[in-house]
Amino acid sequence: MASREKKGFGSSWWARQWLEALESFEWGRCLTRGKAYARNGNVLDVEILPGLVKAHVRGSKKTPYKVEISMKTLSEHEWEQVLDALASKAIFSAKLLVGDMPGDIEKAFSSLEVSIFPRHTMDLTAHCTCSDWLSPCKHIAAVYYILAQEFDRDPFLLFKLRGMNREQIMEAIRNRRTSAAQPVTAKKEGDLPQGVKSEYGLQNDGVSFEEKIDEKVRPVTGNSQHGEVSLINYWTGKMRNMDIKITVEPPLVEQSILKRLGEPPFFAGKMDMIRQLEQDYKKVLLKAITVGYKD
Amino acid sequence: MIVLHVAWTGKNFFIWAEQEPGLDVQRKRGRPPKNPGGIPHTFQAPVNKIVSTLSILYPGVDWGKVAKEDKLWLLLPTGRHAPLPSPGLCAEFENWEYKLAGWEITGLSIPIPTFIEGIVACSHDEQYGDEGDNGDGHLIFGDDWNFWVLCGRFVLRMLCRQKFIPSLAPGEEGGVVAVWQPVFEDPEDRGILKQLVNAMPPVCCSVIKQPQQHGELAMPYDVIMDYLRVTTDELIRTWLGDVSQPDQNAPVERKWLYALRGKRRRIIAPKRQIEGLVKGLKEWTAVLRENKGSFRTCLCLEEPKDGSENWYLSFHLQATDDPSLLVSARDVWQMNEKVVTLLNRQFEHPQERLLEDLGKILKIYPVIERGLMEPRPEGMFLTTDEAYFFLKEISVLLQDSGFGVIVPSWWRERKRRTPGVKLKLCPVRDRSDADSSGQLGLDSIVEFEWKLSIGEETIDYEEFKQLAALKKPLVCIRGQWVELNPRDMEAVIRWLEKQKGPKRVSLKEALSMVMHADENGPDVTGIDSEGWLHTFMQGLAGSEGYTILDPPPGFCGKLRPYQIRGFSWLTFLRIRGFGACLADDMGLGKTVQVIAMLIYERECLGVKGPTLLICPTSVVGNWMREIARFAPGLKMFIHHGTDRATGKEFVEKASSHDLVISTYNLVHRDLDILAMVNWEGIVLDEAQNIKNPSTKQAQSVRKLKSGYRIALTGTPIENRLMELWSIMEFLNPGYLGSRESFRKKFVIPIEKHGDERRAWQLKQLIKPFILRRVKTDPAIIQDLPLKQENKVYCTLTKEQVTLYEAVLESTMERIATSSGIERRGLILSLLTKLKQICDHPALFLGDGRLLSNRSGKLMRLVEMLDEILSEGDKALIFTQYAKMGKMLQAYLQRRFRREVLFLHGGIRKDERDRMIERFQTKEGPDIFVLSLRAGGVGLNLTQANHVFHFDRWWNPAVENQATDRAFRIGQHKNVQVHKYICIGTLEEKIDLLIERKKDLADKVVGSGEAWLTELSDDELRSLFALESEVVRNE
Incomplete structure (x- = not known):
């Protein structure tokens, strides 16, 4: 699996908390070596199931090792408490749905004496097919790091590991929110936007926005695109x-796009870069106004 | 004459030009060369001529230096052996058969920034060049040029509004490159893009990669997108400037940042790093690509209702295609179904959609967190300061992100509610009569006073100061929230305190203060006035102040209600000494309103001196006939022709008449004698003739002395600001300031930057002087017949007169000596010949040279079509001669540079149906020429609201049948029918004859033109002979 090199693992607070929990177990050097393994892409795949993680890790041998990590799922009673806490404020759902773990969620849980993070080494049982007698071995440790990265991407995976998937959680919260409860069947995860054209999966125009433009703007292919070409409209269309009016005016709010996009994830912690982009936008605006208002 | 073209090559611009093809090009015979794709275009302008032209047009660029001579291959419409000239050139050719073939073009390569900064940014007033074929225009911008300039403006618009993001694209030689790309997310921008794709001339897609004979046109959408992307990227990276290279080991995102500037686009980094960057970018910009589906989240801000400062922001779901359909959060929390159906719109998981959107909004607007602390939030309160920030910035960000935002309606109009000053004007004495002494018009003395204001609300000094002291950005004044900038308010107060000077000035000075106050002072938000000034300042809109006059007794005819209002308004302004512009739509009867006023001033105001009417030669006849009909008592003469009076003789003649009619052509030539008369007034008809203020006509007209001035025009001058200035400069000299200052203050901000406040200001300034009613106005429509028939009296040109007289003379001699069938044949052939001459000499002579200034009818047709097209209307033109139809099609296509349809007997049914279908679509061709026989029956052409009968059939039944093509069930517009008649010729006399004699009319219906053959020689002669009074076009 590709890992984000040099970014470290766990740029979000909950992934970091996951790693801190592990590091607090004082497993020592094997964690460091596992980190290097993860960084070098030795973890080939990882599957997260309720209470169980399955992974393949490339080691020194030809066949990859199989790693299995079990983690205690929460009991039904514990889940009830967690779900009650999650349903208590709309902001928890709002944040989870956009891929953020609500910051004060642990606080909500601590009163329940429930944690979604491991607290003791006993919470985790790991097994690897390698011959290393150390536990955890570097293969297992590598999987722990990749898990941090996965949690980064989707905080629901952490819940899944503890026994409930996204659909179940959202449904349970919704039922708490709504008076009339009805079962809801799981919805298929939305397909990722398609756009794999070149070696890096880029459209010709870069990260494409074309799907946003109406079909009518992009007419059918073929000669009919030009309509009936006569000797006159060949030159005049x-x-x-049509009286097309195009006015040049400054934006209502400066740098709207940058403000909306926020910090690029791949720039995390590098504020000078986003500031650089802000300066670029300003410079373009100034120049565009000078040119656009030339006379 | 040259036509400038520009092609987009994918990397830069390529400028080339056509010039008048020599006759040899047309006549070249022999075999076509084996590979025409490789041979040079035959009538290009030489490169040095293009350079010198560009240097004159755009002096800011050293064209000799930046432009590189280059070659390119284009697919062009090709006749037998040569490319066919573009419609800008007035070359005539008979053969309309063509195919597309490749030609080698020599021209100039222009870098992208040079084109955008040097050309697009400096567009000329007359972007479309001076059209017309009488040698005025030496240069025409091809529509490909206009199109790419327009697209360039679009790029500038995108950049100015910062609608672009840094991104990545595959490199041409593999790998990836950093690019800036435009983001078309705003519905308005997408609308423009759609229009551009639609309007694009195919020639813009005609670049081919190598010399070849045949090729396919590229797809418009692809070419435009390529243009927009490449120019956006190139401009931004040029503007950001070159940077040094980052070192090889720099992180990939730093390399990417560097590659976004200057010339080096390529990013060189290990594959894995680049993959990470691509992934990161996709995540980062995912928000921009989201499809919102049928519902989206909408935030609605309501102002405090109870006088408190508690603003309420509520959460809703909103139908994407119908913003008025809202579902409140309270209702959403009750929906636990997987799929919800609301008003036929289905969508899934409404609760999660709302929550997820709120999560996204949280990133843009963290304040909202406060509102999400409960399980089922419905909204939250904001303080006034928070509400202000939400209105000012967040609402825009949210809308840009595709969320719905509803804010109080006054927020959108807040620009009109700024703190400023109002001008209060009072007449020094309330004079209700014209004959009191003292200054008139803009020289009237008025008292003025500045009042503090917020929007149109006058605010007294103390209250204004208190408001400024609040230092609040949003303040509720008399139940109305307004955006206030305390610093602006203090500036207004300081400015007002400094104002001294006379309290009495001329009206012109007072009004010009409105124009100039805000150059270094506050906004002028309005004008309050009292007494007659109030009536005047309101224009006809607030017509309660006008005395509605009775039409004068000497006016023979009936005025429609709106015409009475117009005539009263003209008279009011005339009495007060203001210049007035009557700009009613064609067909509403500007002429009769002026005639009524002319009689009124003579009968009721005791005016004795002569009034001068200046019009194009083509409408002199119309004026003669209309005056004869509505004001037979008005003494008038035409000052025109070679035997016109001169010197003292003219002055004496003028002073013994009420009205002198002359033409624009003569105004300059006869300025000396015209200036010798002290005119009671001057009326300009078709005042768009002075639209270019630097022409001799416009300058001469302004030099004439007169009591009052009136301009008539049917073109929508409020959209053509320089034309507006020129006409106002004639009517009320100096009122709108100098041409240059007007351009800076109004034309550029309004036309190029959509400055609504300036547009509103200008409207206030001109409102008192311009009366424009449109035929679609419900108040007017009720006064209009659904089908309105006008006879359009055209004049003959000198050539037509000569031909007419010669043909008549020689044929009459032969008729006199013949009898029986031969005589009948001769009469009918004479009739045909004379009618053809009235249409156009080229129709009679068959000489193929078709120029508008050879035929009075064609000149008038072009003038009227000009007005009709500028209104966005469509027209049918009937002629009984197929050859005339063909000439009209060819000429009008070139003259207006748009497609003209022509239906004649030789057209197959399927082709005919296709033409009709295209004409009936809104964006289809606007002009449809039909031969009377082919187009008389069975067609449904209700898109047209103007029907021209270019020549007459003398058979009302046939003519009405043709007219009814447009006037049918399904026609919701009023239809105007224009019947062309050459004044003083057989056309007019036969028309009169038929009108007068009902029995003759019946005969005509029965037998067509055969009844003419029964007439005696004398009857024939008097029917055919030219009236001596006939006006000749010169």
């Missing part, structure tokens, strides 16, 4: 029939 519909320029005379």
Whole structure:
């Protein structure tokens, strides 16, 4: 699996907390070596199931080792408490749905004496097919790091490991929110946008926005695109029939796009870069106004 | 004459030009060369001529230095052996058969920034060049040029509004490159893009990669997108400037940042790093690509209702296609179904959609967190300061992100509610009569006073100061929230305190203060006035102040209600000494309103001196006939022709008449004698003739002395600001300031930057002087017949007169000596010949040279079509001669540079149906020429609201049948029918004859034109002979 090199693992607070929990177990050097393994892409795949993680890790041998990590799932009673806490404020759902673990969620849980993070080494049982007698071995440790990265991507995976998947959680919260409860069947995860064209999966125009443009703007292919070409409209099109007005004016709010996009994830912690982009936007605006308002 | 073209090559711009093809090009015979794709275009302008032209047009660029001579291959419409000229050139050719073939073009390569900064940013007033074929225009911008300039403006618009993001794209030689790309997320921008794709001339897609004979046109959408992307990227990276290279081991995102500037686009890094960057970028920009589906989240801000400062922001779901359909959060929390159906719109998981959106909004607007602390939030309160920030910034960000935002309606109009000053004007004495002494018009003396204001609300000094002291950005004044900038308010107060000077000035000075106050002072938000000034300042809109006059007794005819209002308004302004512009739509009867006023001033105001009317030669006849009909008592003469009076003789003649009619052509030539008369007034008809203020006509007209001035025009001058200035400069000299200052203050901000406040200001300034009613106005429509028939009296040109007289003379001699069938044949052929001459000499002579200034009818047709097209209307033109139809099609296509349809007997049914279908679509061709026989029956052409009968059939039944193509069930517009008649010729006399004699009319219906053959020689002669009074076009 590709890992984000040099970013470290766990750029979000909950992934970091996952790692801190592990590091507090004082497993020593094997964690460091596992980190290097993870960074070098030795973890080939990882599957997260309720209470169980399955992974393949490439080691010194030809066949990859199989790693299995079990983690205690929460009891039904514990889940009830967690779900009650999650349903108590709309902001928890709002944040989870956009891929953020609500910051004060642990606080909500601590009163319940429940944690979604491991607290003791006993919470985790790991097994690897390698011959290393150390536990955890570097293969297992590598999987722990990759898990941090996965949690980063989708905080629901952490819940899944503890026994409930996204759909179940959202449904349970919704039922708490709504008076009339009805079962809801799981929804298929939304398909990722397609756009794999070149070696890096980029469209010709870069990260494409074309799907946002109406079908009508992009007419059918073929000669009919040009309509009936006569000797006159070959040169003029519909320029005379259509009065297209284009005004040049400054934005209502400066750098709207940058403000909306926020910090790029791959720039995490590097504020000078986003500031650089802000300066670029300003410079372009100034120049565009000078040119656009030339006379 | 040259036509400038520009092609987009994918990397830069390529400028080239056509010039008048020599006759040899047309006549070249022999076999076509084996590979025409490789041979040079035959009538290109030489490169040095293009350079010198560009240097004159755009002096800011050293064209000799930046432009590189280059070659390119284009697919062009090709006749037998040569490319066919573009419609800008007035070359005529008979053969319309063509195919597309490749030609080698020599021109200039222009870098992207040079084109955008040097050309696009400096567009000219007359972007479309001076059209017309009488040698005025030496240069025409091809529509490909206009199109790419327009697209360039679009790029500038995107950049100015910061609608772009840094991104990645595959490199041409593999790998990846950093690019800036435009983001078309705003519905308005997408609308523009759609229009551009639609309007694009195919020639813009005609670049081919190598010399070849045949090729396919590229797809418009692809070419435009390529243009927009490449120019956006190139401009931004040029503007950001070159940077040094980052070192090889720099992180990939730093390399990417560097590659976004200057010339080096390529990012060189290990594959894995680049993959990470691609993934990161996709995640980062995912928000921009989201599809919102049928519902989206909408935040609604309501102002405090109870006088408190508790603003309420509520959460809703909103139908994407119908913003008025809202579902409140309270209701959403009750929906536990997987799929919800609301008003036929289905969507899944409404609760999660709302929550997820709120999660996204949280990133843009963290304040909202406060509102999400309960299990089922419905909204939250904001303080006034928070509400202000939400209105000012967050609402825009949210809307840009595709969320719905509903804010109080006054927020959108807040620009009109700024703190400023109002001008209060009072007449020094309330004079209700014109004959009191003292200054008139803009020279009237008025008392003025500045009042503090917020929007149109006058605020007294103390209250204003208190408001400024609050230092609040949003303040509720008399139940109305306004955005206030305390610093602006203090500036207004300081400015007002400094104002001294006379309290009495001329009206012109007072009004010009409105124009100039805000150059270094506050906004002028309005004008309050009293007495007659109030009536005047309101324009006809607030017509309660006008005395509605009775039409004068000497006016023979009936005025429609809106015409009475117009005539009263003209008279009011005339009495007060203001110049007035009557700009009613074509067909509403500007002429009769002026005629009524002319009689009124003579009968009721005791005016004795002559009034001068200046019009294009083509409408002199119309004026003669209309005056004869509505004001037979008005003494008038036409000052025109070679035997016109001169010197003292003219002055004496003028002073013994009420009205002198002359033409624009003569105004300059006869300025000396015209200036010798002290005119009671001057009326300009078709005042768009002075639209270019630097022409001799415009300058001469301004030099004439007169009591009052009136301009008539049917073109929408409020959209053509320089034309507006020129006409106002004639009517009320100096009122709108100098041409240059007007351009800076109004034309550029309004036309190029959509400055609504300036547009509103200008509207206030001109409102008192311009009366424009449109035929679609419900108040007007009720006064109009659904089908309105006008006879359009055209004049003959000198050539037509000569031909007419010669043909008549020689044929009459032969008729006199013949009899029986031969005589009948001769009469009918004479009739045909004379009618053809009235249409156009080229129709009679068959000489193929078709120029508008050879035929009075064609000149008038072009003038009227100009007005009709500028209104966005469509027209049918009937002629009984197929050859005339063909000439009209060819000429009008070139003259207006748009497609003109022509239906004649030789057209197959399927082709005919296709033409009709295209004409009936809104964006289809606007002009449809039909031969009377082919187009008389069975067609449904209700898109047209103007029907021209270019020549007459003398058979009302046939003509009405043709007219009814447009006037049918399904026609919701009023239809105007224009019947062309050459004044003083057989056309007019036969028309009169038929009108007068009902029995003759019946005969005509029965037998067409055969009844003419029964007439005696004398009857024939008097029917055919030219009236001596006939006006000749010169």
